Amino acid sequence: MATATGSGGMHVGRLLVQVGSILACIAFWQVASTLRLNLGIVTFRNVPPPTEVLQSLIVLLQSPKLLAHLGSSLGRVFAGYGVAALLGILLGFAIGRSRAASDVLLPPLELLRPIPAVAWIPLSILMFPSSELSMIFITFIGALFPIVLNTIHGVANVDRRLVASARSLGGSRAAILWEIVLPGAAPSIVTGLAIGMGTSWFCLVTAEMISGQFGIGYYTWESYTLQNYADIIVGMLVIGLFGMGSSWLLTTLGHVLMPWRSPMVAR
Amino acid sequence: MKAPRVNGHGVGLGRIAIEDASISLGHGDDASEAVAGLDISVAPGEFVCILGPSGCGKSTLLGALAGHVANSGGSLTVDGQAITGPSPDRGIVFQQHTLFPWKKVRENVCFGPKMRGIGKVVRRQLADELLALVGLSGFEEFYPSQLSGGMQQRVEIARVLINQPRVLLMDEPFSALDAQTRSMMHELLLDIWTERPTTLIFVTHDIEEALFLADRVIVMSRRPGRIVEDLRVPFSRPRPADIVTEIEFARLKRRLLLLLRPDQQSTTLHEYQSEHALAPN
Ligand SMILES: Nc1ncnc2c1ncn2[C@@H]1O[C@H](COP(=O)(O)OP(=O)(O)O)[C@@H](O)[C@H]1O
Ligand SMILES: [Mg+2]
Numbered sequence: 001m002a003t004a005t006g007s008g009g010m011h012v013g014r015l016l017v018q019v020g021s022i023l024a025c026i027a028f029w030q031v032a033s034t035l036r037l038n039l040g041i042v043t044f045r046n047v048p049p050p051t052e053v054l055q056s057l058i059v060l061l062q063s064p065k066l067l068a069h070l071g072s073s074l075g076r077v078f079a080g081y082g083v084a085a086l087l088g089i090l091l092g093f094a095i096g097r098s099r100a101a102s103d104v105l106l107p108p109l110e111l112l113r114p115i116p117a118v119a120w121i122p123l124s125i126l127m128f129p130s131s132e133l134s135m136i137f138i139t140f141i142g143a144l145f146p147i148v149l150n151t152i153h154g155v156a157n158v159d160r161r162l163v164a165s166a167r168s169l170g171g172s173r174a175a176i177l178w179e180i181v182l183p184g185a186a187p188s189i190v191t192g193l194a195i196g197m198g199t200s201w202f203c204l205v206t207a208e209m210i211s212g213q214f215g216i217g218y219y220t221w222e223s224y225t226l227q228n229y230a231d232i233i234v235g236m237l238v239i240g241l242f243g244m245g246s247s248w249l250l251t252t253l254g255h256v257l258m259p260w261r262s263p264m265v266a267r
Numbered sequence: 268m269k270a271p272r273v274n275g276h277g278v279g280l281g282r283i284a285i286e287d288a289s290i291s292l293g294h295g296d297d298a299s300e301a302v303a304g305l306d307i308s309v310a311p312g313e314f315v316c317i318l319g320p321s322g323c324g325k326s327t328l329l330g331a332l333a334g335h336v337a338n339s340g341g342s343l344t345v346d347g348q349a350i351t352g353p354s355p356d357r358g359i360v361f362q363q364h365t366l367f368p369w370k371k372v373r374e375n376v377c378f379g380p381k382m383r384g385i386g387k388v389v390r391r392q393l394a395d396e397l398l399a400l401v402g403l404s405g406f407e408e409f410y411p412s413q414l415s416g417g418m419q420q421r422v423e424i425a426r427v428l429i430n431q432p433r434v435l436l437m438d439e440p441f442s443a444l445d446a447q448t449r450s451m452m453h454e455l456l457l458d459i460w461t462e463r464p465t466t467l468i469f470v471t472h473d474i475e476e477a478l479f480l481a482d483r484v485i486v487m488s489r490r491p492g493r494i495v496e497d498l499r500v501p502f503s504r505p506r507p508a509d510i511v512t513e514i515e516f517a518r519l520k521r522r523l524l525l526l527l528r529p530d531q532q533s534t535t536l537h538e539y540q541s542e543h544a545l546a547p548n
Binding site: 159161162164165166167168169170171172175179180183184186258260 | 333334335352353354355357358359361363365367368369370378379382383410412426427430
């Protein structure tokens with residue numbers, strides 16, 4: 001995690017406090033679960049302690065199951081999110097640049113947008129021949145709207161003065177789209193991609209819990225039905241880890257694609 | 268008077284003829300004329316400053332010359348050709364730079380040649396020449412946001428000049444700069460204009476700037492903008508920086524100042540001169 005920079009000593013001091021806070025939470029969890037703490041509305045009776053979770057994690061890391069679960073989850077996200085990114089950016093460009101495209105494409109999108117992607121699960125199971133395809137569809141739907149809307153926003157808000165200048169310098173329509181509108185909208189598009197990645201994972205895990213065969217969401221839910229309670233938490237941790245990894249990936253992508261926006265450059 | 272300049276295209280290109288031009292802004296019921304019945308003719312290579320109160324339509328006129336705004340009446344031509352849209356032949360520089368933030372300085376300057384399909388090696392060489400001309404050698408790999416305001420405007424000028432325009436349009440290009448940088452930019456602009464001659468239309472609200480730079484100063488009235496004065500600046504070139512302290516300079520400055528005073532907008536120069544018994548120069 002990034003922290004505010006201070007003078008050396010203060011920095012180390014704050015770091016100690018932050019690490020200490022995490023350790024304290026884990027210690028509380030350990031104590032609460034071993035004591036089977038019951039707080040009335042919430043109980044730790046069935047919560048496995050961190051030590052047990054760690055053991056289960058090590059077991060999972062060594063078993064071939066992990067790769068199978070992660071492989072199918074990643075495959076679904078890759079397919080669903082990938083199509084959403086491609087289609088979302090194309091739709092966003094069309095809607096943001098052309099009034100006709102906006103009139104044709106935007107109304108149905110606006111109608112569908114308020115429906116949470118998770119609500120699509122039953123219908124998509126009915127609509128697609130395999131549960132695999134229906135889960136990919138859910139990740140697609142989850143990512144599509146943030147990507148489309150942020151792309152539209154980015155494209156529509158490209159500085160008109162830059163476009164006018166490019167035209168005065170001899171830029172054709174196609175060149176302006178590529179040289180001005182795309183980079184001008186890039187920050188907004190990357191924001192959409194990042195939000196879409198988050199919702200995409202969320203939708204995938206939910207879909208896997210309901211209709212999966214493999215996948216990390218399925219693993220977590222299966223652990224519950226099989227009463228492998230420590231594995232539930234292992235599943236949760238892996239899901240969190242991959243969420244973090246994918247958002248790191250997008251931040252890095254943003255830095256690589258938009259070097260002019262890095263703090264080294266921007267004053 | 269100067270002889271017509273020779274520019275990259277041959278002899279004496281860049282003649283501007285604005286005839287009875289009107290420009291409406293807004294649409295439908297909101298439409299109103301920003302400039303009306305304007306007649307200006309500019310010789311090739313001439314340096315013309317346009318002065319006028321804020322909102323009188325100076326930017327609108329420049330936008331029309333650039334081809335970003337269509338005229339609603341009359342005609343605007345460069346070398347006899349009607350202006351129908353933007354063209355690299357008519358470069359424009361604004362008060363706030365419009366450099367592409369995602370392109371480094373050299374790539375910004377390269378933009379025009381790139382659009383013309385000139386190869387990478389050649390266009391980079393061209394860009395570096397232009398950057399040397401505006402005194403920015405060594406900054407090729409910087410992003411625009413890393414430069415000062417004056418440097419950004421210099422890149423802007425280089426980016427326009429690389430297209431060898433017949434006409435250079437500048438809309439209060441140095442207004443956002445501090446006084447010292449601004450006077451440096453004046454010297455630089457005159458040097459560049461001497462080395463790479465073009466017809467130059469320079470909008471400003473700074474009378475001293477206009478008198479120091481221009482061959483001719485045109486004063487516009489309040490909206491809808493009309494011409495209230497067309498003054499030939501008598502000073503020879505190169506002009507020393509201390510020309511602003513000369514008596515003739517002060518006299519012209521006072522004359523323009525009075526024309527720009529809100530309550531004097533209806534008074535013509537002729538009336539003013541007879542009132543004050545000033546001899547026309
Ligand atoms: N897009 C527009 N629609 C309607 N009126 C405008 C528009 N842009 C500018 N105007 C008006 O037109 C007039 C001339 O503007 P402008 O050319 O920018 O003046 P100047 O550059 O001389 O200050 C102003 O009164 C301004 O308010
Ligand atoms: Mg203006």
